[in-house]
Amino acid sequence: MKKIVSILAAVFVLLLAGCSSSESNKEIKVGSKDFTESLVVSELYALALEDQGYTVERVPNIASSVIPESIENGEVDLYPEYTGTALLTIFELPLETDPDSVAETVKEAYEEDGVLTTLEYAEANDSAGIAIKTSVSEEYDITTLSDLQANADKIRFASQGEFDQREDGLPGLEQVYGEFNFQSSTVYDNSLKYQVLLNDEADATPAYTTEGQLSNTDEFTILEDDKKFWPPYNLVPVVRQDVLEENPEIETIINGINENLDTETVIELNAQVDIDGEDYQKVAQDYFESLN
DSSP: OOHHHHHHHHHHHHHHHHHHHHHHHHHHEEESSHHHHHHHHHHHHHHHHHHHOEEEEEEEEOOOTTTTHHHHHOOSEEEEEHHHHHIIIOOOOOOOOOOHHHHHHHHHHTTTTSEEEEEEOOOOOEEEEEEEEHHHHHHHHHOOOHHHHTTGOOOEEEEEEEESSTTSHHHHHHHHHOOOOOOOEEEEOGGGGGHHHHTTTTEEEETTTTOGGGGGGTTEEEOOOTTSOOOOOBBBEEEEEEHHHHTTTHHHHHHHHTTOOOOHHHHHHHHHHHOOOHHHHHHHHEEEEEHH
């Protein structure tokens, strides 16, 4: 009888330990914005946390205009933001172009009210840019925006209308680089811009520097912003301070993902979803497994 009681007591202790472990396994709510890149990166964060024993609630497809309020209110605990978006849109701070300086400014702004903070930013930079047909780049030796300005009279430009009006578009570019006297400039729908270049209807177009189509380097080249007109838009995790204080290992886990995310990698991940039609969760899962 004593032996049976001892066995039952041991089982009871193990059950209590299991319950305690389950209760201490805090659930982390990982959010994302409503576009491919954010969905893939947030899924990578979720997978990394789960791999380290966390329970993750995914909160995907939050509108960009709403997600800052969502994390402030505790509807999500962590999500991938962009340093340039935080600097210029969320906090409306003066323009800076050095990535480290922007990241530090943004971190200080988030921490001011004691609710949020940021982790290490990734090298991946989803900034504005101009893409050019690779054949045209090679023909006229155009690899930078300065080269484009100097050879603008040879280039048919595919605009999207508002790019010609915005201060962070052509007017701002011309203040820094000089006038772009394109051979022609025609307005096209943004969704058609790469097809327009492939159809040889234009030579260059506004782009974002991590768009999946840029994986096709035989056809498209993104030009270097050599005078640093556009601010950096590095991927940066935003996290609630209280969650990080309770789970300090989150910083190491998420930084372990970010240190692998350069611009070329993110372009390829976006391409697998937007061009190849793969599910973003599968793309993230495959990439995460490749890191281990």
